[in-house]
Amino acid sequence: MYFVYIIYSSKLATYYVGTTDDVERRLLEHNLKTYEDSYTSKGTPWSLVLSYLCSNSDEAYKLERFIKRMKSRRFIEKIIDDEGILSDICKNKL
Secondary structure (H helix, E strand, O other): OEEEEEEEEOOOOEEEEEEEOOHHHHHHHHHOOOOOOOHHHHOOOEEEEEEEEEOOHHHHHHHHHHHHHHOOHHHHHHHHHOOHHHHHHHHHOO
């Protein structure tokens, strides 16, 4: 199972979108600054705001790239408010 996840940092007032096969472990890695030079190491603590199950890793990575290409906080907040948007994207665009 692969997931697209969105986390939020109140310190940076920003969202981060990623892909993983274990959401809890990945959130812990972000908050423990496992990758010290990463963007997310500057925003701890991060909180999970959305976890979306994809059918496979390929779909998850494509969906992550699609969301990041939008470069829109408003789009991310719409996804958080209505997770069904991601299902529509997967059916129609990926």
